[in-house]
Amino acid sequence: MTDAKPKAGRQSLYRPEYAEHIRKMALLGWTDKEIAKNLGVSLRTFGYWKNQYPAVADALRHKEIADAEVLNAIYQAAVGQTIKTQKVIGKGESQKVVEVTERIPPNVMAGMYWLNNRQRTRFSRNPDPIQDPDEPLPTSVKVTVEDASDPNAEAK
Numbered sequence: 001m002t003d004a005k006p007k008a009g010r011q012s013l014y015r016p017e018y019a020e021h022i023r024k025m026a027l028l029g030w031t032d033k034e035i036a037k038n039l040g041v042s043l044r045t046f047g048y049w050k051n052q053y054p055a056v057a058d059a060l061r062h063k064e065i066a067d068a069e070v071l072n073a074i075y076q077a078a079v080g081q082t083i084k085t086q087k088v089i090g091k092g093e094s095q096k097v098v099e100v101t102e103r104i105p106p107n108v109m110a111g112m113y114w115l116n117n118r119q120r121t122r123f124s125r126n127p128d129p130i131q132d133p134d135e136p137l138p139t140s141v142k143v144t145v146e147d148a149s150d151p152n153a154e155a156k
Helices: 018-027 032-039 043-052 054-079 108-118
Strands: 081-089 096-104
Touching: 018 032, 018 054, 032 043, 043 054, 054 081, 054 108
Parallel strands: none
Antiparallel strands: 081 096
């Protein structure tokens, strides 16, 4: 007979293979609530899993890493970049590989996307109209309604 007592409470629904599913859902941008629902557990249970199982926390970190990589790629496209590549020159036995430095120019659309999302108040595509501080705001509007079905409405 052993002295070990059985663990209190019910058995966890978590399975190690869930970590890969969670990683994929996180990369797709799913929220914790959406992931929990997909796995058939409550948000509270999913929160417990994040704290209890390191594989779940690691899987969710992929989302942050992916977002950072995409953000960096958009930034690099917006400002342009210099890259080093290898190019094969010559033909036949006289072929050789040389290192080439290439300048990729900035991408205007990437720059617009960056600024529209990072500094909305300054670079919005549809800014709010600016009100002249010296011009008073309208206090009333006069509306005249006429019967359009009556051709002689203007004469009345």
